Amino acid sequence: MKIHTLLILLGGVLFLSSCGYNTIQKNEEAVFSAWADIEATYQRRSDLIPNLVETVKAYAAHEKETLTEVTNARAKVGQMNISADKLGDAAVLQQFQQAQGELSGALSRLLVVAERYPDLKASQNFRDLQHQLEGTENRINVARQRYNKAVQIFNSSIRTFPNNLTNNFLLTLERKEPFKADAGAATAPKVTF
Numbered sequence: 001m002k003i004h005t006l007l008i009l010l011g012g013v014l015f016l017s018s019c020g021y022n023t024i025q026k027n028e029e030a031v032f033s034a035w036a037d038i039e040a041t042y043q044r045r046s047d048l049i050p051n052l053v054e055t056v057k058a059y060a061a062h063e064k065e066t067l068t069e070v071t072n073a074r075a076k077v078g079q080m081n082i083s084a085d086k087l088g089d090a091a092v093l094q095q096f097q098q099a100q101g102e103l104s105g106a107l108s109r110l111l112v113v114a115e116r117y118p119d120l121k122a123s124q125n126f127r128d129l130q131h132q133l134e135g136t137e138n139r140i141n142v143a144r145q146r147y148n149k150a151v152q153i154f155n156s157s158i159r160t161f162p163n164n165l166t167n168n169f170l171l172t173l174e175r176k177e178p179f180k181a182d183a184g185a186a187t188a189p190k191v192t193f
Contacts, residue, residue: 020162023157028173030154147179155175
């Protein structure tokens with residue numbers, strides 16, 4: 001009787017150790033983790049891209065503003081002509097000097113920008129934005145692929161013998177759906193400036 005009980009216990013232990021219960025649980029957790037990675041990557045895109053776009057817009061506006069100031073000051077100086085008979089008029093000379101001062105100030109701001117940034121940075125910022133967009137979309141794609149792989153492993157684990165028996169009688173877990181692109185997902189998101 002003791003040997004019979006011992007054999008039943010040994011058989012039960014062997015059955016439970018190979019029933020796949022823990023494997024199925026581990027695989028389901030991997031699916032949940034992979035999905036969380038997709039959500040985190042989407043959140044990264046949601047947080048990052050608008051901020052990058054605004055940064056590029058702001059810097060492009062700064063460059064445009066600096067160049068516009070130089071152009072306007074230069075035009076003002078070009079319109080300011082003092083004839084020889086007006087050289088004694090302090091008010092006219094003051095206007096001329098003020099226009100020259102505005103041009104000097106605008107040029108010095110432009111020179112500061114040029115010294116700090118030998119090439120105007122808006123084009124570089126646009127390239128950086130493109131790299132960030134590409135990198136973010138690649139991260140999303142990798143996260144989706146990892147999720148689909150985790151789903152495939154989980155679905156296989158609940159459908160293969162003897163794990164399918166464990167799932168049918170103990171767990172009753174449903175198959176997980178792999179990531180599928182939305183209709184129209186082939187169209188890249190628009191970035192407007």
